[in-house]
Amino acid sequence: MSDFVHYVDPEKSDLEAHAKVADVTAVDVDHSNADEIARVRDIQQQNRVVRSLRHAEEWLDRKMGIELQGIDRIPEEEKRPPHLINIFLLWWSLNVHVGVVPLGLLGPIFGLTLGQSVGASFLGICLGAMCTAYTGTLGPKLGLRAIATSRYSFGWWGAKLCSVLNVVVGGGFAVVNYVVVGQVLSAVSDYTMSITVGIVIIAVVSYIISIFGFRLIHTFEKYSWIGTFILFCVLIAQAAPNIDPNAPGFVTGLDYAGAFLSILAINFSNASGWCSISSDYYCNYPANTPAWKIFALSFFGVVIPTTFSVTIGAAIGVPCFLSEYAPYADAYTQHSLGGLIAEIYHPVGWSKFCLIMLTFSVLGNNIAINYSSGLSLQLLGYYFHAVPRFIWSLLVAVVIAVLAIAGQEHLETIVNNFVSLLGYWTVSFTIILLIEDKFFRRHDGYVLTAWNQPENLPPGIAAVFALLCGYLGGGVPGMSQTWYIGPIALLFGPYGGDVGVYMSGAITLLVYPIARTIEKKYFGR
Numbered sequence: 001m002s003d004f005v006h007y008v009d010p011e012k013s014d015l016e017a018h019a020k021v022a023d024v025t026a027v028d029v030d031h032s033n034a035d036e037i038a039r040v041r042d043i044q045q046q047n048r049v050v051r052s053l054r055h056a057e058e059w060l061d062r063k064m065g066i067e068l069q070g071i072d073r074i075p076e077e078e079k080r081p082p083h084l085i086n087i088f089l090l091w092w093s094l095n096v097h098v099g100v101v102p103l104g105l106l107g108p109i110f111g112l113t114l115g116q117s118v119g120a121s122f123l124g125i126c127l128g129a130m131c132t133a134y135t136g137t138l139g140p141k142l143g144l145r146a147i148a149t150s151r152y153s154f155g156w157w158g159a160k161l162c163s164v165l166n167v168v169v170g171g172g173f174a175v176v177n178y179v180v181v182g183q184v185l186s187a188v189s190d191y192t193m194s195i196t197v198g199i200v201i202i203a204v205v206s207y208i209i210s211i212f213g214f215r216l217i218h219t220f221e222k223y224s225w226i227g228t229f230i231l232f233c234v235l236i237a238q239a240a241p242n243i244d245p246n247a248p249g250f251v252t253g254l255d256y257a258g259a260f261l262s263i264l265a266i267n268f269s270n271a272s273g274w275c276s277i278s279s280d281y282y283c284n285y286p287a288n289t290p291a292w293k294i295f296a297l298s299f300f301g302v303v304i305p306t307t308f309s310v311t312i313g314a315a316i317g318v319p320c321f322l323s324e325y326a327p328y329a330d331a332y333t334q335h336s337l338g339g340l341i342a343e344i345y346h347p348v349g350w351s352k353f354c355l356i357m358l359t360f361s362v363l364g365n366n367i368a369i370n371y372s373s374g375l376s377l378q379l380l381g382y383y384f385h386a387v388p389r390f391i392w393s394l395l396v397a398v399v400i401a402v403l404a405i406a407g408q409e410h411l412e413t414i415v416n417n418f419v420s421l422l423g424y425w426t427v428s429f430t431i432i433l434l435i436e437d438k439f440f441r442r443h444d445g446y447v448l449t450a451w452n453q454p455e456n457l458p459p460g461i462a463a464v465f466a467l468l469c470g471y472l473g474g475g476v477p478g479m480s481q482t483w484y485i486g487p488i489a490l491l492f493g494p495y496g497g498d499v500g501v502y503m504s505g506a507i508t509l510l511v512y513p514i515a516r517t518i519e520k521k522y523f524g525r
Contacts, residue, residue: 043386050386071378071385073451074143074283081285086222087136087294090281091301093221093364094274096228096309098184099177102337103270104313108321110259111251114243117314118307120263125306127264128271128423131430132278133298137291138437139279141446146279146372147379148451150429153436155460161467162429163376166276169422170369170376171400173273177362178202178404183338188355191335195408202359203401206366210374210397211390221364225305228361231354232312239316239328239344247322258489258497262480265498267310269423271302275430277372316344370397423501424475428467428508435512436463440520459523462515469511474503 044054107117138149147166151159178199185198209220251259282294319325320332320340331343341358345351374393378385384392450456480489480496488503489496 087297092225095305097361100309101313104310105317108317124264124267128268129302131272136278139282140285156454158460187338187342210370254493258492261497272426427505428470462519466512470504470508475500
C-alpha cells in the first residue's frame, strides 16, 4: 500500500473521509509515526542526559499518570475523545479569568465610552474567534497538533518559525496573567507581600497541573470557570452603584476613530491568539466529526466568555478613567488592577476571600499555554522531540515568570503593545491555512504520512514569504504602539489607530495564492 494513495479529501463526505483516515492508519503506524519514534528513541539512547529525562518521564507516568503522548499524529483507533461539549466549555476556562479584565480597561483608558468600548471589543472578538474556530477544525481531520498541521503549508522548516511564534504568543498572554495574579495576591496581604512572590506561586501551580496532559486539562477546564463567573457577577454587582454607563468619553473625530480601531485590533489579537493551539485540544476527536460543529462550538465558546470578561473590565474602568470616582481611581493609580478589585469587593474579609479565589482563575489559561508551548518546542526537530514535554513546559514557565517579574510595573504597556502585535501573525497564519485547505488541497487532500517527512511536504517558501509580506507590508506601516506609530496608523490622529491587523490579512490574502501556485508548479508539492 502506498503512503501517498490515501488521503483526506475535503470534498468527500465525513464518513468517507473517516474511512480514508482509517485506511491509511496501518501504513502510518508502521512507517510514519514509527520512524519518528525510532529516531527519537535512538537520540535518547545515545545521550545519557536525555535518556535520564526519558526515564524520569516514564517514572512520573507510572506514579502520577502524566501524559507521555508528544507531537506524534494520533491514528483513529487510538483517539480517546472527550464529550463534544468540552470544546465549548474549554474556552470558558481560558477566557473567564482575571487576566482578561485588563483588555476591557483599555477602552476607558483610551477615552471611549462604555458602549463604544464594548462595541469595539465585541467586533474584534468575533473576528478573532473565527480564526481560532477555523484552525481548530483541522485537528480532528488530521489527528495532528496545530503547529504540526501547519507543516502542510509552511513546510518542515517554515513550521519551526510557527513553533517559535506560537511560544512567544502564549508567553505574552501568560506574562499578563502572572502579573495580574501577583497584584491580586499583593492586595490580599495589604501590599506587604511583593508581586514577585505571587508570580512565582502561580507559575509553580500552573506548571504542575500542565504536565498531566490532555485528559486532565479537558476535565479541569470543563469546570474551573464556574467559580470565577460567579465572582465576576458579584464584582460587577458591587461596583454597579458607582458605574455611570452614560459617562462621556474624551476622544472625538480622528482620535475617536484611532482609539476604536486600536481596541478592535487588540481584542481581535486576543481572540485569534488561540488559532495556533486550538487543534491541540481537538486532535483526539474522530475525523468524521462535522467541521461545522467544531467551528460553532469554538466560535461561541470564545466569543461569549471573552465578551463577558472584557465587558466587566470596561465597566469597572468607567469610574476609574471617565467619571473619576475617587476611591476606584486612587486604588488603580496606587496598586493597579489588584488594588481596584480589592477596593470594589466589600467588606474587607469578603474582599480578601474573593481575591484569593480569583488567583486560581488564571490556572486554566496558564495550563493550556504551558502544555501547548511544550508541544511547539518539540516540533522544532528530532532532538527537541527527544526531550520530554514536561522539561520544555518547565523552561517556558521559568522564562515567563522571569519576564513577568521584570515587567510587573508596566501591565498596561504589556497589554496594549504585546497583545495587539499578536494579530499581525495570527491573521496571516489563519489565512494561509485556510487557502491551503480550501483551495490547494480541495482535490489533492492531505497525505497523512507526510506530516514528518520533509521531502514530501511543501518547501514552505510561499507561506513564509506571505507571512513576512503581511507583517512588513501591512503590520509595520499600520501598527500603533507606544514605541512606534506607522505612517498609515498616523492617519487616524496623533496617537494613531492600529490598522496593521487588517492590512496584514489583506496582503497575505493577495500574496499567498500567487506564491503558492508558483511554488507548487516549480516543486510539485
